[in-house]
Amino acid sequence: MNNSTLFAALTCLAAGLATGAAAQDCTAVGDAYDLDEAAVNALYACIERQMAQSYAAEGDAVGVAYRDWTVSSTRPAVAGAHDERFLQTFANDIAAPEYLKFDEERGPMPVGSVLAKESFALKDGKAKIGPLFIMTKLDEGGAPDAGNWRYDALQPNGKVMKISQSFCADCHLGWDYRDSLAYPLEEVRLGAE
Numbered sequence: 001m002n003n004s005t006l007f008a009a010l011t012c013l014a015a016g017l018a019t020g021a022a023a024q025d026c027t028a029v030g031d032a033y034d035l036d037e038a039a040v041n042a043l044y045a046c047i048e049r050q051m052a053q054s055y056a057a058e059g060d061a062v063g064v065a066y067r068d069w070t071v072s073s074t075r076p077a078v079a080g081a082h083d084e085r086f087l088q089t090f091a092n093d094i095a096a097p098e099y100l101k102f103d104e105e106r107g108p109m110p111v112g113s114v115l116a117k118e119s120f121a122l123k124d125g126k127a128k129i130g131p132l133f134i135m136t137k138l139d140e141g142g143a144p145d146a147g148n149w150r151y152d153a154l155q156p157n158g159k160v161m162k163i164s165q166s167f168c169a170d171c172h173l174g175w176d177y178r179d180s181l182a183y184p185l186e187e188v189r190l191g192a193e
């Protein structure tokens with residue numbers, strides 16, 4: 001842990017103790033793409049509880065449950081898509097054994113698979129919670145134009161976000177040879193074979 005990481009962690013701890021459950025600032029110096037692993041981990045340690053509480057705030061079934069699912073990466077990372085946010089995906093029990101194989105060419109994921117991806121941006125040195133992005137695998141024929149996935153998102157206040165299925169699907173169908181899955185960046189994938 002370098003000094004700035006330690007400082008960030010301590011600042012967060014102090015802010016957390018002072019404000020209790022209230023929102024606290026999580027900060028980092030530098031561009032999102034340039035942060036080293038320790039800095040990203042410190043940022044995540046600072047924001048993860050707030051983020052989980054935000055998504056759960058309205059009692060959404062996925063927003064409440066996803067933190068108990070299987071995490072698919074060693075830490076959040078910026079892939080570029082999803083507005084240059086840091087992203088980290090969780091897979092429910094149905095999805096996890098298949099998703100964590102990160103197969104390059106795969107058949108359809110099991111029906112009932114749910115993937116929930118938390119997100120936060122770094123704006124002017126301050127972490128800002130983004131949407132929780134969700135994909136749910138439907139029965140065959142459930143959404144023929146979207147690879148039988150339903151796309152959903154929660155706002156950072158836990159409320160359902162209005163989204164267009166085709167907006168999400170059109171990009172994800174670029175990976176139709178692996179059931180529309182984009183997967184986390186290779187260097188952060190967990191359990192890759």
Ligand code: HEC
Nearest residue numbers: 079081087115133134135151152168171181182183184185
């Ligand atoms: C411009 C392309 C693009 C668009 C549009 C897009 N995504 Fe993604 N999505 C990606 C990429 C790239 C990843 C993998 C990046 C990562 O997780 O690090 C991803 C990953 C995901 C994941 C994790 C599962 C997986 O594919 O590995 C979910 C869930 C998700 N997106 C939901 C959504 C939802 C919901 C929308 C619409 C609101 C959406 N996406 C729109 C590119 C896109």
